Amino acid sequence: MRYAQLVVGPAGSGKSTYCSTMVKHAIDNKRIIEVVNLDPAAEHFDYEPLVDIRELIHLDDAMEDEELQFGPNGGLVFCVETLLENCDWLEEQLGDVDDDYILFDCPGQIELYTHLPVVRQLVDTLQKWNFRICVVFMIDSQFMVDGAKFLSGTMAALSVMVNLELPHVNILTKMDLLTKTARKQLDDYLDPDPHILLADMRHARSRWHEKYAKLTEAIGQVIENFSLVRFYPLNIKDEESIDNILLTIDNVIQYGEDADVKIRDFDEQDPEDDDN
Ligand SMILES: Nc1nc2c(ncn2[C@@H]2O[C@H](COP(=O)(O)OP(=O)(O)OP(=O)(O)O)[C@@H](O)[C@H]2O)c(=O)[nH]1
């Protein structure tokens, strides 16, 4: 078995920072976590990638091509499609290491995950190569501290879940930047009870809310019915917070469980052997 986190989320939500944070955390804990950069327009990140899509195709290649004439968004989709057409390249670059653990640092274009088919196709390919995958959806906590924004972030998370159909963990990033008041507000929402949220929005009593109260209510119902949308706060300045997130995701992809079995088997084999 091989293990992967598909790190997705809106532009600037903290995907690349998350990846380098996890790599450092793994080193401190004598574990190996590698990162693959899948962002063809990436300019800066703080890790040494195992594989870098820019070696295959750079966004500029798609945009500067006289025939293609893509803008930045179409160009990005074109790059991911090019990667899919060159799966052999990716497969070779990834190597074939049992029990490896890889983070895929994805581009920040949300359509890739909410409705375009390319990332779903990439997932199918990775599964064929024996990867057990968890989608890790990043969202900036600063955009989640009022009712309407929280609802919209939740809907984005939900549409990624529905489109990719994979085990899924939502992460609230940049918790270190929140004020105490904002943190308190967020805590109230984190307990996934849409009623608190909706009551809060009704409280706002703007004309918009009055007019669309029923719509808000219906959206709240959808969130409640799915009851799957849960957010885990991440503070990259707090080792315990990082460790909790990693542990949660490890559990989702059952990382370490097979290893435990191996150790147990070994112990149970023949205790007398130890005397030799
Ligand atoms: N204080 C703080 N800043 C953060 C954190 N995560 C990311 N940032 C900052 O937010 C900005 C964007 O972070 P990135 O990690 O590049 O975000 P990204 O999601 O990879 O962005 P794109 O690849 O452009 O979509 C950078 O300036 C980071 O330094 C965090 O947890 N705390």
Ligand SMILES: [Mg+2]
């Ligand atoms: Mg990035």
